[in-house]
Amino acid sequence: MRSFLQDPKRLLATIIAGGVGLVVFVDSLGSIPLISPVATLLVTWTATLLGLALLIGLGSVIGTHFQHVASREPTWGYSVVLLFAMFTVIALGIFGVPGQAFPVSLSEEPLRLSFRLIYEPLASSLLALMAFFSLSAILRAIQQRRAEAICIILVALGVLLAQTPLVAGLAGVDAAVGSFKDYVVLAGARSILLGTALGTMVASLRLLLGFDQPYLDR
Amino acid sequence: MALRPAMEKFSTLFATLYLIPAQAILGLLIIFMMIGFTWLHHAQALHGNLPKFRPLPALDTLRAALRRGAETGRAIHLSPGAGSIGQPPAMAQTMAGILAAARVIEETALKGTPVLVTSGDAVAHLALKGALRQAYQHAGQAQDYAPASVRLLALEAPTAYAMGLMTTYSPQRFEASQIIGPLGPEFILAGEEAAQYSIPQLVGTTSVSALPLLFLVSPSVLIGEEIFATEAYLTASSTPQARLLTQDALRLTLSLLVVGGLLFQSLVALQPMLPFTLPFLVP
Numbered sequence A: 001m002r003s004f005l006q007d008p009k010r011l012l013a014t015i016i017a018g019g020v021g022l023v024v025f026v027d028s029l030g031s032i033p034l035i036s037p038v039a040t041l042l043v044t045w046t047a048t049l050l051g052l053a054l055l056i057g058l059g060s061v062i063g064t065h066f067q068h069v070a071s072r073e074p075t076w077g078y079s080v081v082l083l084f085a086m087f088t089v090i091a092l093g094i095f096g097v098p099g100q101a102f103p104v105s106l107s108e109e110p111l112r113l114s115f116r117l118i119y120e121p122l123a124s125s126l127l128a129l130m131a132f133f134s135l136s137a138i139l140r141a142i143q144q145r146r147a148e149a150i151c152i153i154l155v156a157l158g159v160l161l162a163q164t165p166l167v168a169g170l171a172g173v174d175a176a177v178g179s180f181k182d183y184v185v186l187a188g189a190r191s192i193l194l195g196t197a198l199g200t201m202v203a204s205l206r207l208l209l210g211f212d213q214p215y216l217d218r
Numbered sequence B: 001m002a003l004r005p006a007m008e009k010f011s012t013l014f015a016t017l018y019l020i021p022a023q024a025i026l027g028l029l030i031i032f033m034m035i036g037f038t039w040l041h042h043a044q045a046l047h048g049n050l051p052k053f054r055p056l057p058a059l060d061t062l063r064a065a066l067r068r069g070a071e072t073g074r075a076i077h078l079s080p081g082a083g084s085i086g087q088p089p090a091m092a093q094t095m096a097g098i099l100a101a102a103r104v105i106e107e108t109a110l111k112g113t114p115v116l117v118t119s120g121d122a123v124a125h126l127a128l129k130g131a132l133r134q135a136y137q138h139a140g141q142a143q144d145y146a147p148a149s150v151r152l153l154a155l156e157a158p159t160a161y162a163m164g165l166m167t168t169y170s171p172q173r174f175e176a177s178q179i180i181g182p183l184g185p186e187f188i189l190a191g192e193e194a195a196q197y198s199i200p201q202l203v204g205t206t207s208v209s210a211l212p213l214l215f216l217v218s219p220s221v222l223i224g225e226e227i228f229a230t231e232a233y234l235t236a237s238s239t240p241q242a243r244l245l246t247q248d249a250l251r252l253t254l255s256l257l258v259v260g261g262l263l264f265q266s267l268v269a270l271q272p273m274l275p276f277t278l279p280f281l282v283p
Helices: A008-029 A036-070 A076-095 A111-128 A130-144 A147-162 A173-209 B003-019 B022-046 B059-072 B088-111 B122-138 B158-169 B187-196 B211-217 B226-234 B238-273
Strands: B075-079 B115-119 B150-152 B174-180 B201-205 B220-223
Touching: A008 A036, A008 A173, A036 A076, A036 B122, A036 B150, A076 A111, A111 A130, A111 B158, A130 A147, A130 B187, A130 B211, A147 A173, A147 B211, A173 B022, A173 B088, A173 B226, A173 B238, B022 B238, B059 B075, B059 B088, B059 B174, B059 B201, B059 B220, B059 B226, B075 B088, B075 B158, B088 B115, B088 B122, B088 B174, B088 B226, B115 B122, B115 B158, B122 B150, B158 B187, B174 B187, B187 B201, B187 B211, B201 B211, B201 B226, B211 B220, B220 B226, B226 B238
Parallel strands: B075 B115, B075 B174, B115 B150, B174 B201, B201 B220
Antiparallel strands: none
């Protein structure tokens, strides 16, 4: 593969991507009179492109589920429900409801009502199932005798027991749990966060400098 | 006489630097160090001068599935999770998941193994569609590219994504499932569903609230920064290898700073008990 310095198409794309990223990055450090308007304009363009990406994704979802219905796949009924719900919410957002103010965001009626009455109860119910799914996963992990999983289960059981009134009232339990959280748990969480931050910084810097070009064909 | 203007310029520069806050100078030094590492490791990777990386046993699940998939014809499921590229906290993880999925897609396109790619973000959906199309074109199998293999299950809704993933697992058998990206506790719903169908899973995230649950549903878990290293382990290309080298160098530098700082603080605390005075601790 040629170096991107010898390829005008790749070089131009790299300069544009790196330049745009650098402008937005510098603007995020502090407001600079010459750079702020340019950065704001670039971010606005990005938001517009994200909206277009959403439309394309929407088209993909509609196409997939129409195909499920047309080919009468076993789950075609669910696809009908999905398409009906999708078009209903879209219609509510575009046309509003007669007699009510036109919604300009998802947090306004009647869109907010549809989410409050339908999506939120469903999501809460499904999240309530997490306890049972976790129990099922714990039983399977014990049957498979996986060391890491058993270690996690034992620690979770210990913390659970330590919170019961009988055990929490014992001398030293509170301090022991606090020390465990403040030193062991916090140290582990911080190490993961530091590693994540380093990975993010390196990936971002390589993108800005043009070493990584995921926006181009390989 | 020629030195005088240069010295005046240097004095002006020094005075200007003196006015810049110490934190800003330290930040700039760190950025320049990172840029230096990036250049150095990119050159090192291009010349093939790479160290031997430690093995990641979690990836063995995926490698075995890739070998089997070509024979069984069962699809491999790939996903960068429910994160969004437009949201900074999850962006890097989503990118890592997309890059890892893209490398697997390249291999499956060459072997003729079917894939099903799902995502919870419109931009990630487009990126994965592009990666799938490119992979089939490069493999000379452009006619096998099926846009319906890339599905958008939800948009910025992790719970809805998890539910969509559950329904994806039920109708067909998968050879394996790779999900690398920003995952939350709700992933237990989809992960346990896959485990009940005995689908081998490779999962990875940096979320400390989700990691314990991932270990319950799969023995193949990538913890934290390992998700950024996954691409380097899936390909012999120099770019991800260089990225991994830079991450390792920065991690080593940070570790040395932490240990050095700990030793220094310990000496400061112990100074009153020592019978002698350490010169570098005297203010």
